Amino acid sequence: METLVRTNKMMKTDTPFRYADHLGPKSIHHFYEPATGLMAILVVDNVAAGPAIGGCRMAPDVTLDECYRLARAMTLKNAAAGLPHGGAKSVIMANPEDYANKEQLVRAFAQMIGPIEDYIVGPDMGTNETAMGWIRDEIGRAVGLPPEIGGIPLDEVGATAFGVVIAAEVAQNFGGPRLNGARVAIQGFGAVGKHAARFFAEKGAVIVAVADINGTIHDPNGLDVRKLVEIKKQGGSVIDYPNAHKPERDTIVEIDCDIWVPAARPDVIREDNEHLVKAKLIVQGANIGVTEGAERMLHDRGVICIPDFISNAGGVICGAVEYAGGTESQAFEVIEEKTRANVAEVLGRASRNNILPREAAVRMAEERVAKAVSLGRWK
Ligand code: NAD
Numbered sequence: 001m002e003t004l005v006r007t008n009k010m011m012k013t014d015t016p017f018r019y020a021d022h023l024g025p026k027s028i029h030h031f032y033e034p035a036t037g038l039m040a041i042l043v044v045d046n047v048a049a050g051p052a053i054g055g056c057r058m059a060p061d062v063t064l065d066e067c068y069r070l071a072r073a074m075t076l077k078n079a080a081a082g083l084p085h086g087g088a089k090s091v092i093m094a095n096p097e098d099y100a101n102k103e104q105l106v107r108a109f110a111q112m113i114g115p116i117e118d119y120i121v122g123p124d125m126g127t128n129e130t131a132m133g134w135i136r137d138e139i140g141r142a143v144g145l146p147p148e149i150g151g152i153p154l155d156e157v158g159a160t161a162f163g164v165v166i167a168a169e170v171a172q173n174f175g176g177p178r179l180n181g182a183r184v185a186i187q188g189f190g191a192v193g194k195h196a197a198r199f200f201a202e203k204g205a206v207i208v209a210v211a212d213i214n215g216t217i218h219d220p221n222g223l224d225v226r227k228l229v230e231i232k233k234q235g236g237s238v239i240d241y242p243n244a245h246k247p248e249r250d251t252i253v254e255i256d257c258d259i260w261v262p263a264a265r266p267d268v269i270r271e272d273n274e275h276l277v278k279a280k281l282i283v284q285g286a287n288i289g290v291t292e293g294a295e296r297m298l299h300d301r302g303v304i305c306i307p308d309f310i311s312n313a314g315g316v317i318c319g320a321v322e323y324a325g326g327t328e329s330q331a332f333e334v335i336e337e338k339t340r341a342n343v344a345e346v347l348g349r350a351s352r353n354n355i356l357p358r359e360a361a362v363r364m365a366e367e368r369v370a371k372a373v374s375l376g377r378w379k
């Protein structure tokens with residue numbers, strides 16, 4: 001009782017214990033290393049299912065609050081994906097484009113997290129496979145490594161996009177459009193969007209519109225995905241594609257299509273523009289491509305919206321397979337198996353209980369974490 005009173009008091013104050021709830025965070029670390037000027041934070045949120053996997057973000061303005069929220073998102077994402085890993089996240093407060101100092105900072109960071117063995121670091125904004133190579137060199141563990149030292153190049157092979165397309169395929173059994181012949185629009189033509197276009201086309205879908213940062217192209221008869229990929233490979237933009245309409249960039253949201261894929265920025269479909277969406281299925285490659293309020297409004301008018309952390313888990317699943325020493329083809333098998341099972345479970349629960357797919361997904365993930373917690377003595 002006394003402990004509870006003390007805890008409640010502390011939680012009301014400005015200490016990091018304000019984050020404490022039934023799942024975590026297990027530990028919060030602040031690192032400072034004067035020789036390099038390293039300032040970094042690590043939040044290990046929950047390790048009940050196994051050592052936590054989570055990216056390291058490098059940006060000048062990252063905060064403890066952001067780090068905590070990203071760590072919790074990883075706990076739920078890894079649990080929802082059915083991985084034997086908990087969630088964590090780390091941030092290094094630095095400019096990722098200051099290359100003169102970057103290697104020293106990353107190596108110093110590696111030394112700081114070395115003793116925290118229940119944290120496995122992966123790449124995130126501002127860090128990449130080379131940075132993961134430096135960390136592996138320092139402390140012997142990291143995921144998202146260069147292929148030369150056992151990594152699976154998940155962006156090159158399209159791991160996340162593959163999961164996105166499998167998720168859309170499963171949605172067919174829950175009232176989603178048939179992929180064969182479906183008209184697809186994709187916002188973003190990078191690691192996720194480009195490969196999603198390729199995998200959708202392989203399933204017989206017609207890519208009617210794509211956008212990148214420079215603009216949107218639209219052809220209701222279908223775009224040639226191979227030609228688009230070639231243009232991107234040469235360093236061009238989707239707007240260099242010949243013979244397509246080029247409407248204003250952000251009108252991609254309102255393109256007449258059956259499936260809409262956010263694969264660029266957060267919050268692109270919001271309460272104020274969701275009414276423009278014509279698709280019957282939204283399958284998210286981007287993180288928080290659709291706001292929660294918009295998801296509810298879309299649901300109310302019969303649009304299926306698969307939550308981001310269910311449909312875009314291909315990348316983290318690939319990282320877990322890499323960590324376990326698996327190969328690229330094994331990674332694709334695991335992504336397919338887990339995504340099929342999880343999307344079916346989420347959409348099944350949502351329709352049985354008449355709740356949003358996101359609510360079903362969060363409940364499923366929390367149940368899995370709680371079960372893992374119940375099996376441990378101290379976790
Ligand atoms: P990327 O940098 O490779 O590609 C981003 C693409 O979006 C580029 O084509 C860019 O031109 C385009 N873009 C940027 N701003 C835009 C705008 N305002 N309108 C239209 N297009 C715009 O990034 P990525 O790795 O493909 O990631 C895309 C999204 O998916 C991000 O939200 C990322 O967090 C999320 N995600 C990626 C992975 C992964 O494995 N790469 C995994 C999970 C989630």
